[in-house]
Amino acid sequence: MPESSSSFSAESYFATQPPPPGLEHDIEGVKEFVRRQQEKGRNIVLVTSGGTTVPLELNVAYGQLRPSVRFLDNFSAGTRGATSAEYFLKAGYAVLFMHRQFSLQPFSRHYSHSTNPFLDFLEIEPGVEERSSFTASGAGSKGSQICVTLDKRETLLEVLTVYKAVHAAGTLHTLTFVTVNDYLWLLRAVSQELSVMKRKAMYYLAAAVSDFFLPRQKMAKHKIQSGKGSLHIEMDQVPKILKPMVDNWTGKDGFVVSFKLETDPALLIPKAETSLQRYGHQVVIGNDLNRRKFEVVFISWKDALPSSSIDTADSSSSFAESWLRIDPYDHNKEIEEDIVAELVKRHEMWIAGGTTSIKP
Amino acid sequence: MPESSSSFSAESYFATQPPPPGLEHDIEGVKEFVRRQQEKGRNIVLVTSGGTTVPLELNVAYGQLRPSVRFLDNFSAGTRGATSAEYFLKAGYAVLFMHRQFSLQPFSRHYSHSTNPFLDFLEIEPGVEERSSFTASGAGSKGSQICVTLDKRETLLEVLTVYKAVHAAGTLHTLTFVTVNDYLWLLRAVSQELSVMKRKAMYYLAAAVSDFFLPRQKMAKHKIQSGKGSLHIEMDQVPKILKPMVDNWTGKDGFVVSFKLETDPALLIPKAETSLQRYGHQVVIGNDLNRRKFEVVFISWKDALPSSSIDTADSSSSFAESWLRIDPYDHNKEIEEDIVAELVKRHEMWIAGGTTSIKP
Known part of the structure; x- marks a missing residue:
């Protein structure tokens, strides 16, 4: 098998691969979040979660993957990351939750549309006019009420109570990535922003990151033609970014946790x-x-x-x-x-x- | 670029690729569903929805994709299929909804955890003991109530009303696929079951199906090694199955709608x-x-x-x-x-x- 891979260092990666369009906006949000948590004296943990994709065709718009786009994917539902984020929040941490679009999220993870659909435990009760605070005003549904089935109520109330408290305290900030390129750029930028926290920042790298990517410069010639025989794809290795992350981006002060x-x-x-x-x-x-x-x-x-x-x-x-x-x-x-x-x-x-x- | 693809007909595909382990169980469910709808004299529509994957490694267990597995994916949120299924149900059809795991589903599609999380429109009201039917019994939350915020109540009540009616009538049956192999086997088996409906069956093929696949026989040697340079993948074309579907599986009687x-x-x-x-x-x-x-x-x-x-x-x-x-x-x-x-x-x-x- 021919070996034609170019070897990318983290430096050459960022010098040659384009940043995702939303990056600056995302970083503004992170800056603001970090500033607020510093004022409150909270520790911050960055939790990465879910898998990354490697698009094989160029017609991919950031944040809006087109239906015709094919990509290589690592499967991860994001259970470890979403669950851990909840426990960090309960432990008083502020959480930067950086996750793959549509992977599990803290709190809503308990109500997967596939395994525990919330519509199943809502009930409609025929209207009693006096209970106006529960009254739906829609025509044809006058006075009907929506309530939670008894066996689900306690758990939902617990989840909801923490969820509301976290929102009120402003301790959860969510960032989204899709491709491995989004992930790498976002991870570097967020780590650099978090480095002002010095030792009070933790980095909890639970995302399942692709080992391979398709450099932008090779993408055009790799565009997939359907109906023309078999498909060939050749990819490069994703640079190892833990070393620059530990030594440079986080200024050697961060508490960095990786997964194997x-x-x-x-x-x-x-x-x-x-x-x-x-x-x-x-x-x-x-x-x-x-x-x-x-x-x-x-x-x-x-x-x-x-x-x-x-x-x-x-x-x-x-x-x-x-x-x-x-x-x-x-x-x-x-x-x-x-x-x-x-x-x-x-x-x-x-x-x-x-x-x-x-x-x- | 070398051309080494084997060409699969639908026949040679099913003769050489293994059926998914859950197939027989799925078909039992379909048989039962079709029988009930026939009794009620309803038309049935098969709606396929979402994208398919092509696993690149062998360690994939059906229904339980392992985190280490890499695959090629077609992106499709499943909006067209999930939305259409709702309107078919409203039109009195029984719906076999055959969709990619975690893609959108009828009714719950309105409450994406990313764009319209249902936890956001639930509110906790401090308890009023008299309203016992809304009372949560959990310790520490005594008497607290969960209610739906006013601006979301009407829409939720509408969605919920149809959802409950559909469940009560038993007119929606959901099947799940992940890989293109799951999809092809399931599509053939379901079409064959539905053919007893003669002209009263519609086939609404809205899924985004991969054009390529990796034959099981080639998988082992294509197992991806990380850390060993670049990645090469070579795939075969998925056979065109509309022709056998129209001519054989559905017995030329089905009303078949495809998408381009x-x-x-x-x-x-x-x-x-x-x-x-x-x-x-x-x-x-x-x-x-x-x-x-x-x-x-x-x-x-x-x-x-x-x-x-x-x-x-x-x-x-x-x-x-x-x-x-x-x-x-x-x-x-x-x-x-x-x-x-x-x-x-x-x-x-x-x-x-x-x-x-x-x-x-």
């Missing part, structure tokens, strides 16, 4: 350690594809933790691993609650400066 | 006519990418229509075109309402046998 998803359990720890060694950030959360809902492992620098939090640490190794497990059969418990609690604790140590990180 | 989406207005009519000529079905609805929300054209056989419904028909041509337009600025009007009304009228003529179709 594997299908082979034997690879999980070594690959997570390699990642930490290579990029010099704070935590890699390793998860096995089939166990990720109830088991994760935190890989971090041994000397960044009190020995009580370390499960296993080879004395010859710089790394510590801590396992986090919940009961797989307890459907009222989400592992993200514990992941976030552990990270909040570690982030506090990081902010207090009580931990040092070996940054190679 | 183009970006070049000059190509719209000729391509729609070619399609009708080639497959011998009843209607091609042509739409221009940028005008599809307010303008479509019906291409059909000239002798199948009374001359009053024909806008333009070259005397030397076998085809008739009828344009359907709505005011682009009227946001209370959906063009699908008129599309469905026109099709219902034509379908009635088809059922009555008053129309003949030239089937080459």
Whole structure:
């Protein structure tokens, strides 16, 4: 198989690939959000969530993918990111939620149109004129009321209460990406804006990012022709951006958490350690594809933790691993609650400066 | 560029590609649905909606796409299909709604989590103990009520009323596909089941189906390796299935409506006519990418229509075109309402046998 890939560094990537049109507007919103949270003295976490796409044709308008457009996609519903964002909000963090368009979002994630459609638990009650505050005014529906079925009411009230509180406090700001190019530009710009927070910013990189992309310069000749035999696509590798993110964009002060998803359990720890060694950030959360809902492992620098939090640490190794497990059969418990609690604790140590990180 | 595609007929496709595991179960549901509608004497329309995917790796479990899986996708939110399904239901049809997982669905489409999140128009009112039917029983929320904000109440009540009526009548049955392989197998099986309806079945093929696929036999060697340079993908063409669908699966009795989406207005009519000529079905609805929300054209056989419904028909041509337009600025009007009304009228003529179709 011919090898004709050009190799992109993060620098050459941003020098040659065009920024998404909405970027400046998005960044204005982030600036304003960061300013408000600084005034309130809150910590901020950037949560990235969902998969990225790689468009294969040029006729893609930002924010408005045309129906004829074909693209390569990484599947991720965005459960980890959306769930974690909720727990960060409950822990008092301000959350920049940067997610793939149409992936799950905090709060509304509980009411997927496919699995828990909200229309199913709304009921129409025939009108009683006196209860005017519940009266619909539409012709033909005079006096009818909409109410929530009893068994769903408690959960909805809980979700709604937190949702309203978060909106009132202004602690959630949502950003949307579609393509891997949108993602990379947005991640860089948001990280740079967040760097003014110094150690009070956390970066929780849960999005499933494509390893490959199609450089804009190659797109025209790759435009797909239907009806002309088979389809050939040749792609380049997406540059590794964790290194510049840790060293430059966040000014070495951010608390950076990345994820490693594997299908082979034997690879999980070594690959997570390699990642930490290579990029010099704070935590890699390793998860096995089939166990990720109830088991994760935190890989971090041994000397960044009190020995009580370390499960296993080879004395010859710089790394510590801590396992986090919940009961797989307890459907009222989400592992993200514990992941976030552990990270909040570690982030506090990081902010207090009580931990040092070996940054190679 | 090398050409190494194998050419698949519909027959060789189904002989070599494996059926999705859920197929038999899905078909049982369709059988039961068709039986009930026949008892009630209702017409049935099959509405296909949303885009299909082409997985590039083998580790895909049906109904549960794994996060690591990469695939080629056609983007379609499913607006045309979901909206049309609602109008078919309002017109008294039973609807088999066969859609891409997570694409828009009838009724819930009005409440996209991204653009019109329902949590935004629910309000919590502090409890008034007497109104016990609205009382949430959760601890800490004693007596609190959930109600719908005034400006959203009327629309929600309308949507909800139809939704409940449809559920009570049992006239909507939903089927889900993800990959183009799921789609093809499901379309064939559902069409075969529906063929017992003879002329009382309509097939409204609004899904955006991939032109390419990766045969199962080629998948292993195409498994994507990250970190090893650039990515190469080579695909085969999806077989044209309209011909066997019209001639065999539906027993030549179904009223088949296909769609043609183009970006070049000059190509719209000729391509729609070619399609009708080639497959011998009843209607091609042509739409221009940028005008599809307010303008479509019906291409059909000239002798199948009374001359009053024909806008333009070259005397030397076998085809008739009828344009359907709505005011682009009227946001209370959906063009699908008129599309469905026109099709219902034509379908009635088809059922009555008053129309003949030239089937080459």
